[in-house]
Amino acid sequence: MSGYYDALVVMPNACPAGCKDCVDACERRGNENNLGAVIKIVGNVADKHSAATCYQCSKPGCMDVCPSDAITKGDADGVVRIDSELCTGCEACVDGCPYGMMLFNDDSQIATKCDTCDGKPECVKECHHGVLSFAKGAPVRKYMQDEDLLSPGVAFCPGCGLELAVRFALKVLGKDIVLFSAASCSAPVLIGTGDSSLEKTAFYACLMTNIASSAAGYARYYKKIGKDVTPVCFVGDGNTVDIGFQNLSGAAERGENILYICYDNEGYMNTGYQKSSTTPSGAWTSTTQVGSVGKGKPTHAKDMPLLMAMHDIPYTATATLSNLEDYAAKLLKAKEAIKHGLAYIHLYTPCPVGWKLAPDSTIEMCRMAVESNFFPLWEAENGNIHFTYESKEAKPLNTFIKMARKFSHLTDEDVQALQERLEYRYSRLQKLAGTC
Amino acid sequence: MSAEIKGERRVLTGNAAAAYGALLSRPDVVALYPITPQTEVVELLAQFHANGMLDAEMIQVEGENSAMSSIVAASVAGGRVFTATSSWGLAFMYDAVLMAAGMRVPAVMVNVNRETPGIYSVSCSRQDMMSVRDAGWIQIEVETTQEILDTVVMAYRLAEDSEILLPVMVSYDGYYLSFMSEDMEIPPQEYVDRFLAPLKDQPERLKLVPGGPLGFHAHALLEDFMEYRYKHCSALERTKDKLVQIEKEFEDIFGRSYHGAVEQYRCEDADIVLMTMGSSTGTARVAVDKKREQGIKVGLVKLRLFRPFPKDIVAKVLKGKKGVGVIDRSICFGWNCGHMYMEIKSALYDLDQKVKLVNYITGIASLDITIEHLERAVDEVHAASQGRECRDVTWLPLE
Numbered sequence: 001m002s003g004y005y006d007a008l009v010v011m012p013n014a015c016p017a018g019c020k021d022c023v024d025a026c027e028r029r030g031n032e033n034n035l036g037a038v039i040k041i042v043g044n045v046a047d048k049h050s051a052a053t054c055y056q057c058s059k060p061g062c063m064d065v066c067p068s069d070a071i072t073k074g075d076a077d078g079v080v081r082i083d084s085e086l087c088t089g090c091e092a093c094v095d096g097c098p099y100g101m102m103l104f105n106d107d108s109q110i111a112t113k114c115d116t117c118d119g120k121p122e123c124v125k126e127c128h129h130g131v132l133s134f135a136k137g138a139p140v141r142k143y144m145q146d147e148d149l150l151s152p153g154v155a156f157c158p159g160c161g162l163e164l165a166v167r168f169a170l171k172v173l174g175k176d177i178v179l180f181s182a183a184s185c186s187a188p189v190l191i192g193t194g195d196s197s198l199e200k201t202a203f204y205a206c207l208m209t210n211i212a213s214s215a216a217g218y219a220r221y222y223k224k225i226g227k228d229v230t231p232v233c234f235v236g237d238g239n240t241v242d243i244g245f246q247n248l249s250g251a252a253e254r255g256e257n258i259l260y261i262c263y264d265n266e267g268y269m270n271t272g273y274q275k276s277s278t279t280p281s282g283a284w285t286s287t288t289q290v291g292s293v294g295k296g297k298p299t300h301a302k303d304m305p306l307l308m309a310m311h312d313i314p315y316t317a318t319a320t321l322s323n324l325e326d327y328a329a330k331l332l333k334a335k336e337a338i339k340h341g342l343a344y345i346h347l348y349t350p351c352p353v354g355w356k357l358a359p360d361s362t363i364e365m366c367r368m369a370v371e372s373n374f375f376p377l378w379e380a381e382n383g384n385i386h387f388t389y390e391s392k393e394a395k396p397l398n399t400f401i402k403m404a405r406k407f408s409h410l411t412d413e414d415v416q417a418l419q420e421r422l423e424y425r426y427s428r429l430q431k432l433a434g435t436c
Numbered sequence: 437m438s439a440e441i442k443g444e445r446r447v448l449t450g451n452a453a454a455a456y457g458a459l460l461s462r463p464d465v466v467a468l469y470p471i472t473p474q475t476e477v478v479e480l481l482a483q484f485h486a487n488g489m490l491d492a493e494m495i496q497v498e499g500e501n502s503a504m505s506s507i508v509a510a511s512v513a514g515g516r517v518f519t520a521t522s523s524w525g526l527a528f529m530y531d532a533v534l535m536a537a538g539m540r541v542p543a544v545m546v547n548v549n550r551e552t553p554g555i556y557s558v559s560c561s562r563q564d565m566m567s568v569r570d571a572g573w574i575q576i577e578v579e580t581t582q583e584i585l586d587t588v589v590m591a592y593r594l595a596e597d598s599e600i601l602l603p604v605m606v607s608y609d610g611y612y613l614s615f616m617s618e619d620m621e622i623p624p625q626e627y628v629d630r631f632l633a634p635l636k637d638q639p640e641r642l643k644l645v646p647g648g649p650l651g652f653h654a655h656a657l658l659e660d661f662m663e664y665r666y667k668h669c670s671a672l673e674r675t676k677d678k679l680v681q682i683e684k685e686f687e688d689i690f691g692r693s694y695h696g697a698v699e700q701y702r703c704e705d706a707d708i709v710l711m712t713m714g715s716s717t718g719t720a721r722v723a724v725d726k727k728r729e730q731g732i733k734v735g736l737v738k739l740r741l742f743r744p745f746p747k748d749i750v751a752k753v754l755k756g757k758k759g760v761g762v763i764d765r766s767i768c769f770g771w772n773c774g775h776m777y778m779e780i781k782s783a784l785y786d787l788d789q790k791v792k793l794v795n796y797i798t799g800i801a802s803l804d805i806t807i808e809h810l811e812r813a814v815d816e817v818h819a820a821s822q823g824r825e826c827r828d829v830t831w832l833p834l835e
Contacts, residue, residue, distance in 0.1 A: 176646045191653055195660065202646050204512065205653030207531050210505030213497065217465060217506030218644070220493035221513035224464045229646055247505065250498030 004137040004144060005078030008053065008116055008124065012364065014131045015041075015049045022051050022123035022132060026114075029122045035105045035112040039123050051131060053123075054101040054114040056080050062113075065096035070111075077119060078137075084110050143328040145174050151198040154189050159352035159359025161321050161366070162186060165263050166234065168324060170199060172331045173259075177230045179203040180215040182244075184236040185270040185351075186263070208239045212342075213247040216256035223257070230335060233260040238268045241277040241304045252311040255341035259334050262304065262344070265351035273354035277302040281421070282414050284406040285354070296409065300421060305346035305378075306429070312383035314340040318375065320348040322367035326377055326388055333379070348375040356405030368400040373426040378433065385433045397422060443621040450613035451476035453581040453620060454520060454546045454606075457588025459484050460628040461544070464515030467495035467506040471525040472558050473610040474548040478520065492518075500525040504532035504545075511541040512652050514643040516592065519543070522610060523550035523557070523564045530568070536603045537572030538654025540668065542595035542641070543603040544588060549577075549714070549765075550610040551801060559802035560610045562714070562766040565742070566775045572668055574604040574675055575743035577713040582620040583694055584608050586686065589628055593682045598638045600671050600678055609715040609765070611802050616715075623690055631689050672744040679741060697746035698753060699738040702728065706735030708759040708817045713739045713776060716763060716798075716805040723810035727818075734814050739776060747783035754784060759792040759821030761813040765799040773797070773829045792820050798832035809833065 026037035043049030056073075060080045063071040070086035071093060073079070082093075089109040093102045105112050114121075116134070124132045149170040156163045162185055170177075179201050181190040189198045191205040206214045215231040222229040240248060240262040248260060267285050268274040275285040278301045284290050288297040309316040315337035319327040327347070334343035350357055350365040357365055369375035370389065374397060377389040397419045401407050410418070430436040448456070455477050458466065466485075468478040484490035493510075497503045500521050507517035521529065526547055536543055547565055551557035565575060574594060578587050584606065591604040608614065644652045656664055680696040687693040702724055703709055712720045717738045724736045737753055737760075739746075754760055764774020771778055777795035784791050794817050799805040809832050820826035827835075 175648075178644065178646050192651055193655075193657060195656065197649065197651050200649045202644055202648060203651045204509060204644055205651065205655065207505070207535055209501055210532055210535075213502035213505040214509040216495065216502075217467065217509035217511075217517075218513045220465050220495055220506065221510040221515040224493045224515065246499060247502045250502055253498070254495070 005056070006116075006119060006137045007056065007135050008114070008121055009133045009135045010051055010053070011131045013048065013050050014129065015051055016129055017047050017049075018045065019129060020045055021126045021128065025122040025126035029117060035108060036103070038103055038112055038114040040101075051123075052099075052101065054080065055099060056116070061096040061098055062093035062102045065092045067092060077116075079115050079118070080113065081115050082111050082113060084108075087111055143172050143332060145171055147175065147200070149175060149200045150189070154198050156185070156189065157351075157353045157359075159357070159362045160185070161265070161349040161351070161362045162263055164321050165347055165349050166190065168327065169232075169234065169261060169331055170201065172328050173230070173232060173335060175201055177201055177232045178218065180206050180211050180218075180231060180233040180235075182206040182208045182211050182235055182239050183270070184208075184239055185265070186234060186236065187270065190234060208243045210247055211235050211239055211244055212251035212256070212258065212260060215258040215260075216251045216254070219257045230338065231258045233258060235262060236269070237262060237264040237266065237278045237304070238276045241302050249311065252308060252313050252342045252344070255313075257338045257341065259338050259343045260345070261347060263347045263349040264304070265349050265354065266301070267351070267354055269351045269354040278304060280418065282407065282410050282418060284409065290409045295414075296406075303425065305344070308344040308346070309380035309383055309385060311342075313342045313344060314338070315343040315379070315381055316346075317344070317379035317388075318346050318348070318377055320366040320370060320375060320377070322363050322370060323377060323389060330379060330388075337381075350404070354406070356408070357403060361403055365400070365403055368395060368403070371395045372397055372400070372422070374422050376426060376429060378429060385429065387429075387433055387435065443623040443627075445619065445621050447617045447619050448581055448622075449476060449615055449617050450581045450584050450608050451548070451615070452480055453584040454588060454608075455480035455484065456622050457585040458518045458520075458544075458546075459490055460585075460623065460625060461518070461589055461592050461632065462516065462629075463492050463518040465493045465495065465507060465510035466490070466518045467497050467503040467510075468519055469497050469500045469503045469521070469525060471500070471522050473550060473614040474520050474522040474525070474546070476614070477546060477548075500529040501532055504529035504536060507543050508532060508536045508539060508541050511543050512539065512644045516596070517543050518545070520546035520548070522548040523552050526564045526568065527552060533568055533571050533573070535654060537668070538664070539652065540601045540671070541603055542592075542601050544591045544595055545603065545605050546584075546588065547605050547607040548610045548614045549607050557801075560612055560765070561800050562607070562609070562775075565605065565607045566766045566768075568605070569743055569775070572602070572672070573743060574602050574672070574741075575607065576604065576740055577607045577742055578613075578694075578740065579714060579717045579738065580620075581613065581616070581618040582692065584613065585620065585622070586690065586692060586694070589631065590682055590686055592632060593635065593685075594675065594678060596635050596638070596641075597678060598641065599674050601641060602668070602671055602675070607714075612715040627689055631686060675744050676741070676746055676749070694740060697739075697741035697749050699740060700753060701736040701738070703735035703737060703753065705733055707733040707757065708761070708814070708821050709735040709737050709754065709757055710761045710763060710810065710813060710817070711737045711739060711776065711780065712763045713742065714765065716765070719805055719807055720763065720810050723807050723814060726807070727811060727814045732814060732818050734818070745779050745783065747779075750780060750783045751787060754780070754791055755787055756789070757791055759794065759817040761817040762793060762795045763805065763810065763813065764795060764797050765805075767797060767800070777829070792817075793828070794820055794826055795829040796832050797829065803833070805832075
């Protein structure tokens with residue numbers, strides 16, 4: 001199987017106008033072998049644009065189609081390399097790469113691609129805008145269990161953040177958990193239909209009103225017989241912040257030994273985008289419509305993670321999909337914390353369909369929510385709050401908020417009002433964390 | 437036999453009897469939320485737990501919905517479970533009550549009968565238990581404090597039987613039985629253990645354990661779901677014989693019997709009978725005795741098992757009677773009658789000879805069901821049985 005390797009990370013759509021320093025650096029190195037640059041500019045270099053290069057796929061399409069076995073994937077570093085002695089110049093690999101990152105050098109008549117400069121990429125050295133980085137794979141690797149506990153094909157919408165959220169959580173938490181879920185987007189996957197389900201863990205189908213209390217009852221029996229168990233509630237914001245709020249709060253107060261993960265897609269998305277208590281103010285939903293009178297949701301979102309932290313439970317955290325190592329670390333901490341009581345993770349999980357967001361923008365939306373402090377990443381141990389990530393320079397909401405077209409009707413003043421609420425909440429968090 | 441048993445004789449309230457019944461059954465997980473008139477059950481179990489008598493996980497939940505939800509999951513995990521509620525509490529756990537039945541969870545719940553519509557509805561009626569009569573639970577209504585304790589213990593034999601696997605609700609009249617003190621016996625633990633021991637020899641029921649792909653829920657698609665319901669109904673039907681068998685075993689150990697689904701009192705030669713449930717049965721016994729002295733051949737049938745409804749036994753017992761007075765303590769809205777009356781009427785439909793049925797709605801809002809009320813009922817049913825005009829439904833004492 002493939003390991004979790006060091007990787008060249010590219011921040012998308014983050015290159016400033018006019019800059020192609022990475023390409024120049026790559027070219028200088030490539031010229032040693034007369035093969036040219038293998039990092040590319042995507043978009044117009046005169047405007048804001050992106051850089052792109054080989055992803056070093058775990059199952060490389062180029063390698064599959066190569067008739068002369070010239071392409072190999074390194075066991076030690078995961079880098080996909082071409083043996084120029086064996087390459088016949090047939091270009092099958094250029095077609096075999098779904099990302100267009102296998103290049104062909106007309107002069108040498110052989111294929112060429114990024115080999116990360118054997119772990120010391122020149123492009124990264126020359127990038128002065130924080131776009132390129134070379135991330136260490138080791139911290140991720142130790143979290144992950146080998147087995148993917150979720151079926152390869154699951155019934156989520158294109159671009160849904162939930163699939164990654166579930167698959168990743170299962171990989172980190174392992175097979176011995178017992179999942180508690182209820183009617184929600186995750187229901188068809190986590191509690192199945194009829195006699196089939198899509199995960200390899202034990203699971204229990206709750207009602208929307210009783211996820212935490214069910215998990216608590218289950219945990220109490222194991223306490224009675226003196227055995228360890230890890231009940232994990234995995235449900236959406238409706239089940240958590242609205243109809244299921246009471247029983248969650250009760251379980252938190254009683255110190256029930258359960259891990260509760262709320263994937264927050266800011267509405268009742270399984271039944272077609274009705275508003276919830278975490279729908280941001282101003283957002284369109286099918287029950288907070290926009291018209292001559294309606295202006296989207298008229299009230300603020302409930303600050304659920306803070307409410308949970310205020311129960312002074314052993315562990316509360318926020319997490320999202322653009323910061324997976326942070327998410328993984330919090331899952332592991334939460335799993336440990338349930339020995340002492342309830343652990344709660346609030347996961348920002350965009351819904352492309354309900355938010356009217358492009359399916360390929362889910363992770364970007366997560367990243368911007370973090371970078372803007374709209375969804376800051378923090379954790380609280382026994383109510384004691386501290387940040388796990390702080391953006392160096394907060395991005396204003398108006399630079400990205402309308403990526404989700406549920407906000408497209410907002411006026412500049414509306415966005416400004418949202419921005420002010422964001423700043424108020426962020427400064428409140430800072431005060432609680434003692435960082436200001 | 438009973439003569440050898442030296443249980444502790446105490447004067448206890450109905451609520452205390454329920455708490456002792458739960459204690460003696462050794463539950464693993466108990467989840468409770470207090471509500472008048474059940475609160476004493478919660479307080480006593482908390483006391484038993486605090487002083488080490490009750491070796492169970494005790495969940496003091498934040499509402500009844502969580503009480504039912506917690507014990508359902510604890511049962512699915514493998515535990516013996518208990519809760520108690522009343523009135524609004526039963527209403528607030530309604531979704532979880534349906535879930536418990538759908539999941540075929542062998543839970544035992546005590547429900548202390550109480551009215552519902554307003555916050556000052558702190559009064560007796562059986563409207564609460566009737567609101568869940570179609571939930572798929574086994575429902576037993578009891579008459580005395582001793583019967584409360586004994587029936588809670590028996591309920592575990594019924595619920596956890598591999599041929600049944602259904603939740604059991606043991607109900608008794610709030611205020612009348614909940615707070616009334618009676619002389620009764622707390623059986624020794626070792627005898628209760630012996631009575632419950634056969635459950636250990638049952639085939640192990642399916643439990644949710646970590647480590648593999650196994651799911652628990654009460655939903656399925658199309659005919660799979662219909663089959664769930666079919667099997668559920670079949671299990672309810674089996675309950676009728678099973679209860680008789682379990683009560684026989686109980687009588688062998690403890691020397692007390694409640695006669696299964698229905699108890700008959702002075703019925704053998706009776707022309708007419710009164711039909712009751714719960715606490716007013718004792719009053720009815722006195723009324724029957726008095727009327728017997730006056731020469732009216734009247735008997736009494738006490739209905740103990742309400743769900744499943746023992747329709748065959750009821751039809752057999754009432755067959756050939758010239759009149760039946762049904763004493764209801766709940767209202768079947770839209771029919772202007774009581775629930776028991778309506779169900780008995782259905783049970784008698786197949787009899788060749790019609791039995792005259794007269795219904796009395798009484799005891800609503802904790803109004804006393806007096807000996808005089810029931811004597812009047814006997815007189816009216818007697819007159820009706822001799823062909824005199826009689827209204828079908830009478831609200832006592834309003835009419």
